[in-house]
Amino acid sequence: MNKLVPHPKASATLSLKEKVGQLFMPAAFINDSEVDIQALEKLIKEHHIGSLCFFHSRASAATNFEGKKEVMFNEESLNTLKNLIARYQKGANLPLLISIDAEWGLAMRVENAPQYPYAITQGAIVGHTDLMFKIGKNIAHDCKYCGIHWNLAPVVDINNNPNNPVIGYRSYGENKEVVSEKAIAYTLGTKSEGILACAKHFPGHGDTAVDSHLGLPIIKKSKEALLENELFPFQELIENGVESVMIGHLAVPSLSNGENTPATLSKEIIKGVLRQEMQFSGVVISDALNMHSVSKMYPIKGELEWTAFDAGNDVLCFAENTKEGIDLILKNASAQQIEESFERFWKLKLKAFSQLEKAPDAIRNPDILNHKLAYESLSLIHGEQKEIKTFRNEGFVGVAIGKKTHNPFFNTISKSVPFTAFSTESSSKKAFLEKTEGKNILLTLFPNQAKPKDKFGVSPQDFELVSELLANQNVILYLFGNPYFLRLLNFQKAKAVVVAYQEFETFQQNAANHFLGKVDAKGKLPITLNSEVCRSTK
Structure with missing residues (x-):
């Protein structure tokens, strides 16, 4: 990482064009070709770029959100990231502000x-905001290790639309107070480690069933309803000193004079609601x-870059059209408009570099x-603990959907209670039904993905099997994945349903100890499933 700190008065020597260049944040890709790396180095130097945002690879970037290109795996990505940051800093005219999601x-x-649990998992924890503080602190520590100054987090969207294809598990839940406090x-x-934070995606991306990577969501709520709910967490974070706010690509007509203008391009939303009404500076x-x-x-x-700047970003x-964008901003914007945005950015950059300490020698162990x-988030959402005890004592067979039978959950249980286990990876549906007919089923679900596309990655065959088991057998269900998956199932047919949220080894072991009666389910489901009022254990 470049140890040079931008001098507070360095801005006085910059031309207006160079100041505009500081406002551009091109994408940088950890797994990129040497040709593309050199092209970005040239762009940074020629246009006085002020910041970079790192992504895994071009194949994983937003325009490939639906996975049209194969995403490569590079087990050395962490070292690659560190080295690239140092390389780009070395070639920059002024130190770059480095960001990442x-x-x-x-x-x-x-x-x-x-890796730490998704926000929806954290949302299940009752109280214990000290644990969210530690998550932010640990992640910030790891950012500092790499040379990153700005974590583009947290997500403060209230996920009150169960069909949301892009926020969902990234939100703390559907309750504005829970979202805000966490x-x-x-x-x-994050700030305790000297790393910048960012509240996103203003004015709230939770209540939509459209993925803004691919299309424009339109939220048709009244301004009063938005002030009461979606805007509440943003206001809370502003009052608690969050340094930046990210604007989402969603249209909110009630905030933009009835127009379906994306919030990112709306002066009414950015300069009006966020700046004037909510007093964000x-x-x-x-x-x-x-x-x-x-x-x-x-x-x-260049037109998009100019329009976004003119709207208040x-x-x-x-930004993919840096040169053209800079030219159009210089052509169309007033000097005052440029200076005001530059001063805000320069102040943020100076703050980030003034907080720099010696980079830590290693990343944090998250275990x-x-x-x-895991202990605080586990949620018993249907049935009672006593039913699990009765079920356990009567005997059961284990069924793993999406994992082999030798998984931490089954392995932990088998040390205390002997049982036979089956997996869809090694048994056909017919064999499953023959071997489990009339028996108690300890059913474990491991959906392949956290996003809802294609039934969260669960194959049609596995989904059909789960549905049949729930309908016809005596089932205790443990879910290691996004709880929204349960909306696709008649989960109330089970004797009990427990959501463990993550498939990390420690989450599986804790869930196994719950099944064995050794730990309680302390979590509260942070969302509503169907019309069922899911219980919580406190």
């Missing part, structure tokens, strides 16, 4: 990096400008904290 840790973008704690933990950063919800609206290079994230998070 590390909502649940560097693992969001980097292989073999520490996001504040995470942010304070920090840096406003756009969501990725390559996302199809806005990028397809502007075929002429200080930092243009994932101890994850163990505590």
